């Protein structure tokens with residue numbers, strides 16, 4: 001009996017060791033890198049042009065908040081790239097992340113800089129297709145392409161962390177590992193079972209250790225506390241921002257709101273918080289002055305589905321140029337990215353780590369988990385809070401997860417009599433006319449319901 | 455009636471489709487003229503020709519029109535319209551207005567040259583859902599046009615011709631290009647043309663039915679667009695969906711009519727305000 005206990009303990013210890021092993025890709029079969037580096041300047045130019053084209057439209061919106069000027073400038077690479085280069089020269093490590101599962105608090109606490117590198121740029125897709133399968137979603141191809149042409153911000157990353165979310169992301173890691181260091185962050189398939197939570201908690205602990213090793217900085221209690229507080233402050237400001245969008249007098253376009261959110265992917269944390277706070281103050285003033293950007297009866301839309309990422313705002317441009325306004329979204333590249341703060345019950349290391357683990361797992365509505373109920377809850381709640389007239393389901397072609405979740409979402413929204421339009425598209429411009437017709441018809445349908453017209 | 459009053463009563467709906475541009479002219483919700491012209495490469499010219507033709511019928515000029523609504527894929531190519539509306543809204547409007555002797559219209563299926571669409575209406579005739587075909591040409595009029603050429607049958611005769619079929623051939627391909635080569639090999643195998651044609655109608659009907667199922671269609675189905683003139687497709691579609699289908703007398707004008715009806719509503723709304 002005693003023997004068995006000893007043996008059991010041994011096995012258990014062994015298991016623990018295995019569990020805590022750092023995950024990575026061994027270079028058993030290294031492959032030659034393909035590089036399109038020479039084309040960098042060309043791509044950069046097109047990237048900036050596309051952004052400019054969006055901005056031209058966005059800047060024409062009447063009563064647009066003056067404080068948007070900061071965000072209009074900062075995405076233009078130059079300034080921020082320089083800052084990050086300086087940060088690296090001083091020995092700082094830049095960590096590229098995918099999805100919204102990678103705890104930024106820990107990265108900041110280790111003195112490193114997180115940058116989300118999910119991309120929305122059409123031009124880098126083709127070169128990525130030389131390596132990646134053609135039949136995967138444009139987001140993954142586009143992001144990988146950034147590495148091939150060494151475009152910022154991917155080019156500035158010392159390593160990349162890829163959560164094992166959807167299949168495309170899972171397999172991207174191994175391919176990328178020939179180009180730079182990649183850490184997979186292993187997600188459970190469910191969120192709320194105790195095994196899942198425990199598994200994820202271990203994963204976060206390993207992550208912390210690795211960060212310490214990488215940066216040479218210990219993540220101390222006070223550093224982590226500071227980082228949690230800084231991110232918390234950002235989230236508080238973001239909450240205010242989100243709340244403002246609930247106003248029945250539309251004050252900010254969906255495009256501007258998404259741009260603000262996506263600038264946070266790479267911007268300086270404190271500065272972003274400061275600038276967004278200012279923007280919120282201006283918008284609050286605008287409420288009092290009744291300075292809406294669109295007429296109050298403009299159909300209010302909620303976007304859900306696959307992420308939309310700058311500069312691929314074609315879909316948003318169509319919606320808002322044709323008389324709708326996007327007042328909310330459930331995108332991991334939008335509201336979901338910044339919505340949830342880490343909530344600490346007890347300021348001790350273990351509890352802080354637990355709270356971080358929870359913040360990045362439990363509120364997620366990513367379709368990579370086996371159930372879609374949380375996403376549906378979120379949708380229905382937002383429809384109420386944001387006084388939504390219709391939901392648009394944006395589905396990137398070849399994104400199977402969102403495709404699969406559509407059926408249930410549709411049935412539920414139908415049952416609740418919430419108008420729903422699905423648009424299947426990618427990053428190319430070729431289907432713009434078709435999308436226009438569908439979106440316009442959807443807006444007409446809403447208007448006729450709202451005003452008994454047509 | 456003096457001319458100003460007369461003008462305020464007359465409106466036009468212009469449906470700039472990918473193949474045909476159609477015009478309907480209404481006077482107090484009564485169709486007084488309609489005409490069409492091929493859109494070809496110049497939608498503006500097509501609009502001009504179709505509109506002139508229709509106006510000539512009733513001895514009017516463009517100045518007599520109190521309100522013009524444009525719709526269809528080239529809806530923005532017309533500079534002189536007063537309002538642009540999508541073909542979905544216009545189609546629903548037209549179908550609701552015409553109605554069906556088989557009962558209340560709850561679904562509209564439109565088979566156009568380059569796209570097909572399905573619109574779902576509630577008990578009040580309001581649009582509650584709609585769906586349009588994806589990029590490819592399968593399940594649209596274009597598909598049949600290509601096949602008519604391959605089979606050497608006049609496009610207008612396709613419907614009647616297919617009714618002769620006793621043994622429809624099963625056709626597997628739905629892609630226009632693949633279906634064409636499949637048809638050619640069937641011709642080589644000496645299959646009867648009417649049987650091949652019936653098989654093709656079945657392919658289209660199946661495509662449209664698949665599209666329709668996404669919005670769970672209900673009876674009565676109002677079937678319009680140029681494609682609805684083809685009796686073969688109507689029958690296959692009925693079989694495929696298991697629902698009663700009604701085809702109006704001039705199915706290709708329903709959207710233009712709907713646009714004109716909206717024009718007359720907007721005219722009155724403007725007059726009131």
Ligand code: SF4
Pocket residue numbers: 098099100101118165166169306307332333366367368
């Ligand atoms: S939806 Fe999920 S898997 Fe897809 S990019 Fe967002 S977080 Fe990642």
Ligand code: SF4
Pocket residue numbers: 137138139140166167168169306307396398399400401402
């Ligand atoms: S859009 Fe879909 S397929 Fe693409 S990364 Fe996100 S979840 Fe994965």
